[in-house]
Amino acid sequence: MGSIRTDIQKGIATLTIDNVAKRNAMSLQMWRDLKSSIQALEQNSAARVIIVRGEGQEAFVSGADISEFDQLRHSPESVRIYDETVEDAEAAVLLCKKPVIAAISGFCVGGGLGIMLACDLRYASRQAKFRMPAGRLGLGYGLPDIKRMQSIVGIARATEMLFTAKVYDAREAEHIGLIHSSHDDVFAYALEQAKLVSDHAPLTLRAAKMGLQSLYGGPHAPSAQDVSDAVMGCFTSQDYQEGRKAFAEKRTPEFKGH
Numbered sequence: 546m547g548s549i550r551t552d553i554q555k556g557i558a559t560l561t562i563d564n565v566a567k568r569n570a571m572s573l574q575m576w577r578d579l580k581s582s583i584q585a586l587e588q589n590s591a592a593r594v595i596i597v598r599g600e601g602q603e604a605f606v607s608g609a610d611i612s613e614f615d616q617l618r619h620s621p622e623s624v625r626i627y628d629e630t631v632e633d634a635e636a637a638v639l640l641c642k643k644p645v646i647a648a649i650s651g652f653c654v655g656g657g658l659g660i661m662l663a664c665d666l667r668y669a670s671r672q673a674k675f676r677m678p679a680g681r682l683g684l685g686y687g688l689p690d691i692k693r694m695q696s697i698v699g700i701a702r703a704t705e706m707l708f709t710a711k712v713y714d715a716r717e718a719e720h721i722g723l724i725h726s727s728h729d730d731v732f733a734y735a736l737e738q739a740k741l742v743s744d745h746a747p748l749t750l751r752a753a754k755m756g757l758q759s760l761y762g763g764p765h766a767p768s769a770q771d772v773s774d775a776v777m778g779c780f781t782s783q784d785y786q787e788g789r790k791a792f793a794e795k796r797t798p799e800f801k802g803h
Contacts, residue, residue: 547571547610549578551586556743557736558592562660563600568607571656573630575610579660580634587641590802593743595641596735597664598648599657605649606657608678631656632689638663639693640758640765642751644742648735649673649724662693665754666738667724670731675713675723677706689763696761698722746784747802752776 547564560582562569571579586592599605609631638645638660647664649657654676661667677694679686686707695703702721705711715727728734742750752775755767767775779785784800791798 547575549575549582551582553586553589553591556591556593557739558586558589558595560586560595560597561600562598562606564610565600565603567610567612568604568652569599569601569657570607570610571631572610573613573627576630576634576656580630580637583634583637583641583645587643592643593747593802594644594646594739596646596648596739597638597660598732598735599650602650602670604652604657605647605673606654606660607652608655608657611682628687631659632687635659635663635689636765642754643747644750644754646735646739646742648731650731652676654678658694659690661724662690662697665757666742668731668735668738669715669718669724669727671715671727671729673715673718673724673727673731675718676710678710679707680710692763693761744797744800746779746782746788746798746800748775748779748782748784752779 547562547567547570550561550563552559562571562575562579564570564572564575583595586595644666645664647661647667649661649667649669650673651670652674653661653669655678658675658677677686691703691707694706698706698721713721713723715724718724719727752772755775756772759767759769759772783803787800788798
């Protein structure tokens with residue numbers, strides 16, 4: 546049925562979506578496990594940044610596991626439960642207080658796009674392929690996902706993605722802003738970027754992420770006061786003192802997140 550695995554090394558957590566036999570398609574239980582795994586990493590002080598990836602090279606996530614739909618997505622009530630589970634998992638990624646990086650290799654389709662768009666930074670392999678195939682399946686695509694897509698690529702590109710169900714290669718995805726960049730070895734590059742991010746002040750990154758979430762909006766978005774409080778928390782932190790001291794002493798700061 547697939548699984549979600551997590552591993553933490555030197556402050557960098559790697560969350561691996563593993564259902565290789567189905568190109569890492571997400572079962573309903575995997576959506577639940579994605580939410581709980583992200584929330585556990587958010588509370589784990591050993592993790593300062595999170596990389597989300599698919600197992601193997603063939604796919605990031607090829608979408609939801611369609612084989613479950615006859616049993617789990619066949620009636621209005623079951624559709625509601627299924628969609629709420631997916632939205633909760635994606636919201637957990639989106640609202641995680643720590644930076645989340647998507648490392649995309651191979652196919653990224655449907656629900657994979659939803660996960661990817663919930664991440665803060667998105668890097669792909671040169672061979673990555675992206676598609677929103679909802680129109681080919683006859684299913685509806687929820688407003689939270691459409692809003693995230695629109696906020697990242699703009700209304701014109703979001704319309705094209707949804708209406709045409711076309712496949713975008715990595716070059717096209719980078720051109721429209723769906724991903725930040727593409728690489729020969731996306732996992733090595735994502736790890737390099739994660740190391741860079743993990744060296745920075747956690748409270749500063751958290752405040753910046755809250756500000757971006759506030760601009761994005763949505764029912765769970767931080768208020769302007771929440772963002773202001775987070776910014777003030779940076780200036781009253783020990784990390785702020787450490788940052789100024791390290792600058793004066795011309796050394797690398799050692800941030801602790803408090």
